[in-house]
Amino acid sequence: MNWRRFFPREISLRAREALYGYGFILLWVIGFLLFALIPLTETFRFSLNQVAVTATEINLDFVEWANYSRALLTDPNFIELLIGYAVETLVSVPIVLIFAMIIALFLNLKFPLKSLFRVIFFLPIVITSGPVIRELTAQGAASAPGISTIPAVVEFLTQLPRALRSPVEYLLTSFILILWFSGVQILIYLASLQKIDKSIYEAAAMDGASSWEIFWKIILPALSGVTIVNAIYTIVILSHFSENKVIRYIYDQTYDVRGGIGYASAMAFIYFGVMLAILVTVYLLLTRWGKRNTK
């Protein structure tokens, strides 16, 4: 048996590197295939079918793109929810990013009780997932609905052009909720702020740069890479938030008589497409901005 040919004693460095690479990632790939990728393709198949679940099996009836056209063309709620979601996400992302960056800049300074503040601003991480946020939204405490009934605010809102009205109203009522989503982002910004070498600040100060100039010329370009990471993270977290209206709707339709699994799967894919479009837009805007900054 010439087994050496298959298992040579010395393999090339590159092959060994690749082998170790696959070794480290193997477990994850198996789990990912089984519980993410295969279900995902199955869902896509469902979305092209009328799915009927009986006690013993699942019956598929191929309907091509009918589920998709139904969601996009005939469903009275879905498109509206989808547009609402897109607007809310596009409004929230810049706010989360700017808020996180400002807080991170503050927390990067030296002052007494700094570490206590760091902990407090990281705290929302235990709020936005889990029972707390469910309880809060159930009781209407996460938003401030009272704001949109104050006469001055109503006056202000009616004067806005139509297209701007709902984003601004969303902003006013859910401002606190948006801020709660920035725990991890603050942390990521803080981590990369701490990687900036202090001697750069000193050199800039020697050359006569004001702290305003230091922020625009040194800090902001250094943060442009993680800003993209933060933007992606924010969009994903906002889109998977369990109280998200589109998700609730898809969930309700899954077990609804008129909806069904096939229809819900199609909506999930459309939702996924919209989310991807938002993500790509934000990504392209930020990379262009990052390139201009580093020039």
Added chain:
Amino acid sequence: MATRWYQPYIGVKNRGINPEGFHVSQIKFYIVLIPLAGLMLLPIIYIFSSAFKPPEELFAYPPPLIVTNPTMKNFNDLFSILSTSGIPVSRYLFNSILITLVTVAASIIISSAAAYALSKKQFRLKQTLFVVNNVALMFVPIAVTIPRFLIVENLNLLDTFWVHVLPVLAMPVGLFLLKQFIDGIPDEVIEAAQIDGASDLHIYWRIILPMIQPALATIAILTFQAAWNNADTSTTYINNESLRTLAFYLTTLTSTTATGADAVAGQGVAAAAALIMFVPNLIIFIFLQSQVMSTMSRSGLK
């Protein structure tokens, strides 16, 4: 130089950027940070005070933030239901603790190993795998519930302990964040270790993991919450009552009473149960936050 809360004499050291102690010019930081910190603390205060609210305060609109007449009634109601349950509550509690521990440990090891490979190793499928992960990151979990159920069924995992753990392990968000952090580690560190004769496992265990500790602690907090609060698995995959979790038990408790005649008591019980479910999250957070905060400055070459 020891940092003091207040220094009567503000010397040269305290002028300029980064004064050591308190300086009058720092008051502006507090003016900005204290109100915002208050906003961040609101939900915690709310969840604690909710649990002690008597019914009339629970249903007041707008909901009062602080309880005015604290009562233990909600907890008494909750415990009286618990004591009449068929299966001892300690069973659910034990399941939850075990599942959470195994999930957190396993998912951290698997995601960080995968992130290390994706970030620092060279192999052909690397880019593809990362793209695929990012796509999966964007997919709504509820949409895959039914196909996932079929797979779990085919693997004969229904009604087993492992069904609680395995589907949660491949956490795309975790991998995404960890890879970004490992990308930030300079290659020189790894090369230096290789020259000193460190094996790949050694590099992973002794260099990568300690350097991404803040990210690991963050992922640990996130996974802990996902596992601890997970009631869906018990609903979907488990028929055996003694394999279900505390999160599941508490949701059934509150949802059945809320639809019944005593919906008012249900709200109170729900608030008390939410607090009980939340406290472990807070404890883990307090326990791990020092890991997140303290080691952040160490990652990098000098």
